[in-house]
Amino acid sequence: MLSSLLPPDIVAVETLTAPVGVTLFPEEEHCVRDAVAKRRTEFTAVRWCARVAMARLGLPPAPVVSGVRGAPGWDPSIVGSMTHCVGYHAAALGLREHYASVGIDAEPDRPLPEGIIEVVALEPERRQVEGLLRTRPHTSWDRLLFSIKESVFKTWYPATGRELGFEEALITLDPEASAFHARILARPELPGDEYAPREFTGRWATDGKVLVSAIAYTADALVTA
Numbered sequence: 001m002l003s004s005l006l007p008p009d010i011v012a013v014e015t016l017t018a019p020v021g022v023t024l025f026p027e028e029e030h031c032v033r034d035a036v037a038k039r040r041t042e043f044t045a046v047r048w049c050a051r052v053a054m055a056r057l058g059l060p061p062a063p064v065v066s067g068v069r070g071a072p073g074w075d076p077s078i079v080g081s082m083t084h085c086v087g088y089h090a091a092a093l094g095l096r097e098h099y100a101s102v103g104i105d106a107e108p109d110r111p112l113p114e115g116i117i118e119v120v121a122l123e124p125e126r127r128q129v130e131g132l133l134r135t136r137p138h139t140s141w142d143r144l145l146f147s148i149k150e151s152v153f154k155t156w157y158p159a160t161g162r163e164l165g166f167e168e169a170l171i172t173l174d175p176e177a178s179a180f181h182a183r184i185l186a187r188p189e190l191p192g193d194e195y196a197p198r199e200f201t202g203r204w205a206t207d208g209k210v211l212v213s214a215i216a217y218t219a220d221a222l223v224t225a
């Protein structure tokens, strides 16, 4: 599902079941030394996905440790993103010479718990989601909006090192194309912020159980944003 959302030179690896017999690097082990079994399983599953992706990019296996604000630490030559939810784990990696950042997110294709859409959505987003829920009720558009905002954050944060609130990105869904546009509303504040991304485009898919959204942000877009 994921590879169809990303350009062909981004390697996407996904698994519905957690691979068994995977040995973590000592640095990775350190990250989950106190973790409960569920956390260890999801942590290991996405690192297995990342390792397979590294191999497909012609890179040797390398540890992926959780860095500042939880962002995964990649070899300087690559950009990437990982996601896990119940029954789904994935990683997407590209070469930094071609991409400035990548963000992926998976969520169950189920309505958001009550009260969350108010926290996540701006007014135009809420209107669009409510309209789609009426006219195309088979997709959890509210959850999709949430997933897209998580993908936006996972693309934004490694590129800027800055927080981004749910109210600081305006998402417009294109249901016909299974695509979306994200306009960053956060105003430049710090030196260098003028070079921060101002918009992202991405794609999404659902198999009826899991929704996946993905953004591949190019260095060209970063320069011209």
Ligand SMILES: CC(C)(COP(=O)(O)OP(=O)(O)OC[C@H]1O[C@@H](n2cnc3c(N)ncnc32)[C@H](O)[C@@H]1OP(=O)(O)O)[C@@H](O)C(=O)NCCC(=O)NCCS
Pocket (backbone or CB within 6 Å): 042, 043, 046, 066, 068, 069, 070, 071, 072, 081, 082, 083, 084, 085, 104, 105, 106, 149, 150, 152, 153, 154, 155, 157, 158, 164, 165, 166, 167, 168, 169
């Ligand atoms: C960071 C965040 C987006 C992760 O969401 P999540 O639902 O836990 O996402 P998933 O379970 O699908 O993926 C978790 C993976 O995301 C990655 N991730 C975590 N923090 C990250 C960050 N700051 N930057 C990039 N990737 C990050 C990690 O690889 C993590 O897996 P790991 O801990 O096993 O390495 C979320 O916790 C968060 O802080 N959201 C608030 C910010 C936000 O979304 N703003 C909206 C802007 S429009």
